[in-house]
Amino acid sequence: MNRTVAVSKRAQKRIQSLNQWVYKSDLIDAAKAAGSIANGDIVDVTDEDGRFLAQAYFSGLSQISLRVLTRRAQDPIDENFVRARLLAALDRRRKLIDLSRITIVRLLNSEADFVPGLVVDKYGDYLVLQSLAAGAEKFIDTALDFYEKETGCRGILIKNDAQVRKLEGLEMYSQWRGESASGPLRILSDGVHYIVDLAGGQKTGFFADQRKAYGLLEGRVNGGALLDCFSYSGAFSMNAFKYGAKSSVIVDVSKEAVELARETARLNGVYDRCEFVCANAFDYLKYESSKYKAASGNEPPFDFVVLDPPTFTKSKSHVGEALRGYKEIALRAARLVKNGGFILTCSCSFHITMTDFYDSQCAAFSDAGAVGYLAGAGFQDERDHPVISSMPESLYLKYFIFQMSK
Template identity: 35%
Template structure:
């Protein structure tokens, strides 16, 4: 393991070390190699991690101490994450088992869906540890299916191949997961991200406690999770998504949960659909707005803010008096404060007011590491509109 030296670090508790903080020559070190990091002035150990000289985030720490990164180290980390989800949170069926930096395994995402594991490796350092990680997970959880969803764009920046494959078992059909008293089909190999959005679990359950009747919209509905929760409570809801495959699965999920008479799903562009409904003068009792990330970098933030304002303004136009708006942002570069200001701006532009009923974040199996604000990404606001 090579030793590298850095400037005194001001971001206490962060696992990231940027190129401009490194004093040593690292150009000769292979991407993904393990390194020990020391502060130059004091020769104090900062931690042990892996390096990618081509990345802006040049080092990602796995430990704040001087440790050997081997099979035992990885097994202990993974067992600790597993124990937190199953013993402390009480999750058994489906959950995010590893959430990258928040579980001190930066660059690694693992989702458990019953007997199916979906693994996503984002960095060169984790790619080098892949075989050990898969071996440990296979022995610990004994899954029937293991899928590698290594098709995320951060891999390109790390110099890694973009790919997806089944490395254990087979996936001939859709996988099923459970949430509360409902069941959902999803596609872990070809669907969005790792197939199902576990991070909105607690927000979906809260909205279900508010709504038991009326007519609503579920925008960017994907496989219909928000819709089916609300339909099961007695509401009538229309889900809109531009993906034909997602709409097909959402319809199957409605039948699976016996709410097909309360749900309909339409393949359409959300913005176009909202314009059509506004022209007809249509009004709804509640609207769920859960779009994909509008911003992938700080440079795109201004345009993203405008996009969020326009989308929520169009949704507000269709809400009846005393209607409920449940709106989210999963853009990491939009902070909680930013998003609240966006919604305030939207209300002002729409000449409406309302009260904040609920302020939520990602579910607890996606923990937020306090010393790394980058691990907090999901914002969910629920408002009663006057």
């Protein structure tokens, strides 16, 4: 029989609206719960009067104390329960994505697929699994068995080295099940070759959520010069070459990322058309843009600028600082792009709203003495990074493309 955890009226409303998170501040007696319930245990969640609300994972260490699994008391939270949700998520991808053409795919996206804390990515013949919550730990073996059977993969890397695990009191480790990849993988996905370092790369090895943004390059980069800031392995640049770009300057602060971009460019046969810069993108943009202020009379060098930084904030308290950062890089980019050129600007923080992000970019263009014509906007690729109405947190990536007039 499950232990019980009572929550506030505010949390009750969140659960009844189908949100899956309950914060520590909304537990009636957080200290008592933490002292009597083990991390990862499944508990019955009740209102202040003891009425059942949901079954959830419990964590006494994380600020997210409860991750809701079901609002039905009669559901047994067992292997069959988890398999059914894994299968529903996989079937969704099979219906929406041509998996023979697009071979880098997120097969399971945690809360957005109703399996809180568990992420599974597919890279060609290999998978990477991450468990990010104590409650998800008990279902790792179930997930491994399921994906081995359903995908026929050669091997699965259990990459449990994300820093968020420390907040859940979980150990950090990586290990293989099945055949291990001997080094970085070379994968052809949607007409572009990628090099993915599963073991040493960021996150699970790659960022598949920008797939739709790559399509915004089509018809806008043909014959043009690209500046790719915060590039990681150069995915935007490689897709730009796919759509006819002439050249690209690839900028990232990580030496490992720049080397990965070099190898990726070689693999795609465009190495000689790239310049690789290992530098802080803020510093690079500041220095280069100083040469092209309006009064200088110098012609800016780029037809298209991509700004795809890492998250600038993971909390509400730093939103103002983050918006100033987005504004600064957009201002610099506006000085570096030619009249009639394009800027694709991205934010991957849930705490940055679409409106605030848009306003920060418009303010940047005004300060640069330019006007940006909105040419497109979008979000993460919802086919494998679902956005669900009950979890605003599931919508995190947003981007705009502007055509610049000076």
